[in-house]
Amino acid sequence: MSKKDKSQDNDKKEKKVKESEVEQKATEPKLQRLEIIMSQSIEEDFVTAFMKEDTGRMFTKLPVVMGRGVTEPKMGDAVWPQLNCMYIVICTKEQAAVVKSIIDRLHQEYPKEGLACFKSKVKLL
Numbered sequence: 001m002s003k004k005d006k007s008q009d010n011d012k013k014e015k016k017v018k019e020s021e022v023e024q025k026a027t028e029p030k031l032q033r034l035e036i037i038m039s040q041s042i043e044e045d046f047v048t049a050f051m052k053e054d055t056g057r058m059f060t061k062l063p064v065v066m067g068r069g070v071t072e073p074k075m076g077d078a079v080w081p082q083l084n085c086m087y088i089v090i091c092t093k094e095q096a097a098v099v100k101s102i103i104d105r106l107h108q109e110y111p112k113e114g115l116a117c118f119k120s121k122v123k124l125l
Helices: 003-027 040-052 093-109
Strands: 031-039 058-065 084-092 115-122
Touching: 031 040, 031 093, 040 084, 040 093, 084 093, 093 115
Parallel strands: none
Antiparallel strands: 031 084, 031 115, 058 084
């Protein structure tokens, strides 16, 4: 096989790989990352609703999160004894809407408890 033939063969292989990557990207679901920070006092209600609905169930839990949002600080110390927890959820756009409805409901049920959700796009590597 000549160098020219090898070069053309390599070009064809690279083109097939690129086409395959384009097809794969077209079929991949567009994922979103939700960071949900809440007072530990409402975590059980969140988890119950989250596991009951179609939320994708892909999450990471950070059980102890300290900080301050729009409510009182949650620092886990003698002055501010409460703590927050945080869930990082990876889900589709439709599942994110379900999670948002859960959060909206919890805001209504517990208006004075800390609860925040932040959304960003995700790309699987």
